[in-house]
Amino acid sequence: MGMTLAERILATAAGKDEVVAGEFVVADIGLALLHDIFAAQVFDMLGEVGVDRIFDPDKTVVVIDHLVPAPSAEAAALHQRIRQHVTRLGIKSFYDAGEGICHQLLPERGHVRPGMLIVGTDSHTTTYGALGAGGTGIGTSDMVYALATGRLWFRVPETIRFELSGDLEQGVTWKDVILHLAGRFGADAAQYRAMEFGGPAVKNADMSSRLTVSNMAVEMGAKFGLFAADEITDRYLRDRGGEGTESFTPDSDANYEAVHEVLLSGLPPQVAMPHEVDRVGSVVDVEGIAIDQAFIGSCTNGRIEDLRAAAEVLQGRHIASGVRLLVVPASRAVLKEALDSGVLATLVDAGASVLAPGCGPCFGGHGGLLGPGERCIGTHNRNFIGRMGSADAEIYLGSPATVAASALAGSIADPRHLEVSNV
Amino acid sequence: MSDDLLTGRVWRFDHDISTDVLSPGQYAVDPVEVRMLHVLESVNAAFASDVMQGDVVVAGRNFGCGSSRETAAENLKALGVACVVAESFSRIFMRNAVALGLPVVVCPGVHDGFADGDRIEVELGTGRIVNIESEAELRGDSLPSEMREILSAGGILAVLEDQTDR
């Protein structure tokens, strides 16, 4: 019988001709990712079990991105420990503070290839599914085992396929699509399962859009959020100086647990409302709700395409008084491109504060947190209670265009209504 | 394997028990001896003080949802919980539990099939769950041998130590 993308990835990594959903395999790790929240702990635990080397320093990537620039002496000390371990273990793919967010850097710097099995100590490791790679989050003990042996056990997941068709309207993005899917199917719709995104509409989804969708697959519980590799994948890899790729697709007779047909035509811009990612509605339903802060950044929507979309909305205008607009480029390369292309000037002229590439305030660590009763709309992926500071704050999630339009209006706004509201 | 048959007293919980409830944030950096005293306190204040070695946690859907923090599973294990049987688990919690040597069984119907204090029999190899009081039998998912090997070693780091000793 044919295999889904998830089955094919795990069969390859386990050195088998075929695997089926439900089967357990021991698979070779293609790439292991650690970031500054867990890296030092994992390296210490390795030492505690008497392991003083890792399976492959060239397949291990360490990124300092969450606490950047170090907001406290403790964070700075944590970063020092990580640098010592990285040197000791001979890890060359080390991205220090300021280079960017792990999930941006791995694709951008050519670490991710279609078909690869990638584990990370971070739930949004699903992002790499955009390139047809099986990325998934694991805990610290599993990571210790993976680093020591280069292997880990996996249950081959059932796959839910989303057949997407139709054309997105002007002002509507793939962020709106994944928010819509989360709202329609629910936050645990893909628990233990892989999601596969296909159908005619994905041919119009550029790599940046696919990264957004795969990033948020985990908000529906998914183990993997996969796109087949195609010409868009091939071009993305070549543009970054890597080798291109052949197509990497599921078999036509693959077995799916469910196939959902979703028509994207006519979908209006979407927002997730406090405090659940699957509490989703149309922007028009919440238009006019006042905001204190707007945030454009994160591994979901901090790429140049996202900054450009925001700049198009903000061009020649200024954000409402009383609103703070934070822009956090996902990487130094994104920042540089925004600088060279004039996008950054547009954003700053409109009133944005630009922060160092990294996670910024996304997970509530630092750099733009919310006070009690404050309301924020952001381009990130989670709006749980207390995620960005005060437990009495409210977080809405939307596309870069929606967030930019809201910053202009001082309240949640539909980017398509901009001309009207400015009259 | 006699290892694979567990009997114990049931503590029953609802759906969507999150990692915040299993490992409250304000004790996150405390040692496990402190953390384990606050497990589930927001939903059952007596649990952490009265739970005994070998007791079994029974729960509804999506047990362990939320963050990837491993302390959620570590705390339950430290209190002596022998096994968690739930309608479903969040994926990363399930992985972490196995990695730490805490058996987990997915069993549809278990939430309504048990009350606090019932006695439960869990056969890890087959997934057979029995309510010793009512003699009702439920069919959960069997735990594959790969997972049982990690569990009987006491967790994935114990497996690793065995391998590196060789």
Ligand code: SF4
């Ligand atoms: S940007 Fe946010 S979601 Fe992404 S890795 Fe950083 S903290 Fe996590």
